[in-house]
Amino acid sequence: MAKFKHRLSSLLCCLSGLLLCSAGCSNESLEYTELKQINEKVTEAELKRYLKVVELLPQQKLPTFPSVYAPAPAWSHIRSLPIEDLVNSEQTNLSLLWEVERIRDQFGIRNRSLKKALRRRDMSKEQFVSYTLALGLAASRNQLREDQNLEDVIEKGNKTIHQLQLDKRPFSSLSLEERHRTLHEAMWISRVNRAEHLIQVPPENMNLVKAHWDELQKVLPPEFLKNPLDELTDILEERGIPFTFAKDDSDELLHWTSTNAIIGSDEPDQEPKQIKIQ
Structure with a gap:
């Protein structure tokens, strides 16, 4: 009996030790997987750590990064759902595109080089994804033109989306013209989704990327290196239809030379006799 108690006591001590080790590992794991939010400042040290991972990748290039910028809706003409449901x-599908877990599961699948680089730099894949998003969005926002005001885009877009949600x-059941107009207005769903994420970028991150x-322009995913709103811009809606295009119909473009001129040799027509009206 005493022998059994001694063995049981030893077993309990071992279990206690395992639990303590497990608790310690748990805390380390939480610190290890802390993610950077797109509205949080990225420090110089964090950027340096991120780039050190990239340095270990083949040709210092990221594997294909899952897109977060969705194209404009292109609903099929046979979709029978009400417009409000579409x-x-x-909107729900677009919000899922930004989830770190979704990107992690599709990024660098079975890529041993990425896995090895992350392990050597003590960074989880989720962390790497979150840094890519934070830096990528800052790069995207730096590409915006001065006339692309994100607050205006969100305000105008939400008004249009609200009207669609009432339909x-x-x-x-829509006619061809109505379907075209509805899809044209539905483009605002993608515009607003992008603008709502871009507007969260801290100015510190924009300056850091600059x-x-x-x-960074050599390593960030290509979709972050161009203006994120231009492909969803309606030029006619923003600027109207010009009367003439730049430099068209300008007198400066009219050139005359005697060698190229066509000169007639016929005698001029005689002036017609005036007809008296009685």
Whole structure:
């Protein structure tokens, strides 16, 4: 009996030790997987750590990064759902694109080089994804033009989206012209989604990206290196239809030379006799 108690006591001590080790590992794991939010400042040290991971990758290039910028809706003419349901579904799908877990599961699948680089730099894949998003969005916002005001885009877009959410007609019941107009207005769903994420970028991150642009433009995913709103811009809606295009119909473009001129040799027509009206 005493022998059994001694063995049981030893077993309990071992279990206690395992639990303590487990608790310690748990705390380390939480610190290890802390993620950077897109509205949080990225420090110089964090950027340096991020770039050190990239340095270990083949040709210092990231594997293909899952896109977070969704194109404009392109609903099929046979979709029988009401427009309001299509809009709500589109918004839900766009929000899922930004989830770190979704990106992690699709980024660098079975890529041993990425896995090895992250392990050597003590960074989780989720952390790497979150840094890519924070830096990428800052790079995107730096590409915006002065006339692209994000607050205006969000305000105007939400008004249009709200009107679409009041439309209970089945999309398939619309005429060709109505479907075209509805899809044109539904483009605001993608615009607003992008603008709502871009507007969260801290100015510190924009300045950090500008300061390290020579390095970052070589490693960030391509979709973050161009203006994020231009492909969803309606030129006619923003600027109207010009009367003439630049430099068209200008007198400066009219050139005359005697060698190129066509000179007639016929005698001029005689002046017609005036007809008296009685």
